[in-house]
Amino acid sequence: MSTNIAVLGAQWGDEGKGKIVDLLTPHFSTVARYQGGHNAGHTVYVDGRKFVLHLIPSGILHPGVTCIIGNGVVVDPQALFKEVDDLARMGVDVNGRLLISEKAHLILPYHRELDVLSEARRGERKIGTTSRGIGPAYEDKIGRRGIRVCDLLGDRDALADDVRENVSARNRIIKETTLDWKPVYEQLLAFGERMRPWVGDVSLFLSRTMAEGKRVMFEGAQATLLDIDHGTYPFVTSSNASVGGVCTGLGVPPRAIRGVLGVAKAYTTRVGEGPLPTELSGELAERLRESGQEYGASTGRPRRCGWYDAVVVRYSARINGIDALALTKLDVLDGLPDVKICVGYRTTNGTLDEFPADLRALAAAEPCYETLPGWSRPTKGATRVDQLPLEAQRYIRRLEEVSGVECAIVSTGSDRTETIVKPDSVVARWID
Numbered sequence: 492m493s494t495n496i497a498v499l500g501a502q503w504g505d506e507g508k509g510k511i512v513d514l515l516t517p518h519f520s521t522v523a524r525y526q527g528g529h530n531a532g533h534t535v536y537v538d539g540r541k542f543v544l545h546l547i548p549s550g551i552l553h554p555g556v557t558c559i560i561g562n563g564v565v566v567d568p569q570a571l572f573k574e575v576d577d578l579a580r581m582g583v584d585v586n587g588r589l590l591i592s593e594k595a596h597l598i599l600p601y602h603r604e605l606d607v608l609s610e611a612r613r614g615e616r617k618i619g620t621t622s623r624g625i626g627p628a629y630e631d632k633i634g635r636r637g638i639r640v641c642d643l644l645g646d647r648d649a650l651a652d653d654v655r656e657n658v659s660a661r662n663r664i665i666k667e668t669t670l671d672w673k674p675v676y677e678q679l680l681a682f683g684e685r686m687r688p689w690v691g692d693v694s695l696f697l698s699r700t701m702a703e704g705k706r707v708m709f710e711g712a713q714a715t716l717l718d719i720d721h722g723t724y725p726f727v728t729s730s731n732a733s734v735g736g737v738c739t740g741l742g743v744p745p746r747a748i749r750g751v752l753g754v755a756k757a758y759t760t761r762v763g764e765g766p767l768p769t770e771l772s773g774e775l776a777e778r779l780r781e782s783g784q785e786y787g788a789s790t791g792r793p794r795r796c797g798w799y800d801a802v803v804v805r806y807s808a809r810i811n812g813i814d815a816l817a818l819t820k821l822d823v824l825d826g827l828p829d830v831k832i833c834v835g836y837r838t839t840n841g842t843l844d845e846f847p848a849d850l851r852a853l854a855a856a857e858p859c860y861e862t863l864p865g866w867s868r869p870t871k872g873a874t875r876v877d878q879l880p881l882e883a884q885r886y887i888r889r890l891e892e893v894s895g896v897e898c899a900i901v902s903t904g905s906d907r908t909e910t911i912v913k914p915d916s917v918v919a920r921w922i923d
């Protein structure tokens with residue numbers, strides 16, 4: 492059995508998964524996305540050039556690697572074409588290396604409108620979505636009226652019926668404007684023609700790839716705390732970003748996943764609304780935001796910043812069976828006089844060690860911090876643990892103890908080369 496691994500976010504997203512996936516890709520034949528849509532934004536720097544990917548796995552930047560968009564992903568054809576065209580302009584050809592599941596659901600042109608409207612109607616209780624139409628597309632999927640990629644390539648009359656029905660449902664929700672179904676239908680047919688060469692049976696492809704002993708990496712988008720079931724509901728995305736999404740979102744059996752790498756930042760960030768127990772404000776938050784360039788890769792929104800929360804990462808480790816962590820952006824903490832780790836939450840009923848389901852309990856919880864000395868010598872660019880200042884080594888060790896997982900990878904800068912992979916770690920064995 493080949494060593495297939497899942498790489499997923501252990502916090503609220505934007506942990507730097509793109510860089511980690513990119514770093515590990517040379518050891519894999521295939522990289523497969525299993526959920527989410529173009530709400531994700533993976534920024535990868537290669538030889539000083541910046542690539543921002545939303546829908547296509549960042550594995551595409553490696554010649555010869557096949558990239559998969561699974562049935563669990565919702566695909567906006569226009570966003571897909573833009574990404575394909577942008578990549579082509581940067582000299583990356585996706586043809587022959589991109590496979591999109593015929594079962595993937597589509598984000599239709601008016602799903603964006605519905606997303607914006609739904610947020611406006613929620614008023615104060617808005618989620619802070621990326622306005623990409625992700626939620627409405629998944630609503631149609633679960634409501635059993637969604638349109639799938641294969642529907643664009645099959646019976647045209649059946650598609651016309653589906654589009655007519657969907658558009659009239661949209662018109663019942665948005666009464667101010669009436670959308671005509673015919674142009675939507677014609678646009679979808681054109682989308683289907685352009686997508687046709689990339690469409691296929693993802694489950695079958697993966698099954699054959701794994702049977703040949705080739706390695707597959709399952710790439711998560713968003714993160715565990717944004718998972719529709721296990722995240723801070725309702726302030727979540729509409730898919731299963733945690734490891735369960737791999738099986739349902741690609742059509743692979745659980746035993747195909749031989750290892751799980753959780754990606755966590757050396758601190759915590761979140762975009763959009765919802766609780767963030769260790770959130771900082773003022774100068775320190777600003778300092779982290781500026782040196783970590785904490786602005787959304789998809790929307791440009793400033794990210795909320797806070798200290799590392801071990802309760803969150805412990806919870807993620809349990810939900811996903813995380814074998815090891817990739818700790819990212821350690822260098823952003825360089826120069827701080829001290830650094831804090833949240834090890835539990837204080838509530839009126841005592842201390843909470845486990846992440847609560849009830850957001851009111853979470854909102855009322857105060858983080859319990861351990862304070863450790865910071866480091867003045869930079870960690871930036873370090874490639875070995877012994878190059879790190881002793882205080883930074885101590886921070887990582889304590890973070891491992893309270894999170895209950897080893898940091899097998901430590902990222903010390905945005906470039907591929909600015910990375911420590913511990914030689915005796917489980918990750919080193921996976922890619923051996």
Ligand code: IMP
Nearest residue numbers: 504530531532619620621727728762763
């Ligand atoms: P949606 O996925 O656009 O519906 O947004 C739902 C929530 O997930 C919002 O809080 C978004 O900010 C958040 N979200 C969605 N995609 C990402 C991502 O790639 N990184 C971080 N947060 C995200």
